[in-house]
Amino acid sequence: MNARRLRVMVVDDNPVVAERLAGILNEDPRIEVSDRVESGLLAFARVAADRPDAVLMDLEMPGIGGLAAIKRIKALIGPPAIIVVTFHDSDEKRAQAEATGADAFVPKSRVGRDLLPCLSALFPEMMPRGAAAA
Secondary structure: OOOOOEEEEEEOOOHHHHHHHHHHHHOOOOEEEEEEEOOHHHHHHHHHHHOOOEEEEOOOOOOOOHHHHHHHHHOOOOOOEEEEEEOOOOHHHHHHHHHHOOOEEEEHHHHHHHHHHHHHHHOOOOOOOOOOOO
16 A cells, blocks of 8 residues: 555634544545644645645635635646535535635534545545555
8 A cells, every 4th residue: 555645625614613533534544634724825835835635625614615726726726626625515616616726525413424535536546455554
């Protein structure tokens, strides 16, 4: 198995939610939480500097929201994969996320079940399905 861990940034203005997302990620030894930030603008700056493999992006945040941040991040050379993680699970939000360049969409109500499989699908070389997360 690849020794390098998948580097994931968590972007959410709610510290309780950010902690929960980081906790789910930290349960898997193949993943490293590279950063936790609370705004879209800060996420853009940190992604440009730190170059994580993936970003978990909330949509509703003060300042520039998740959709604007996704558009800015995806304009970078070699952008990370972006997974929208939001309470706002609707066809409209999914379409907006896809239109801005998001790679996946996971409702916050299903992160415990769907987040790690989503990362495995986006990064099969680093997180092969069926591989033990021991």
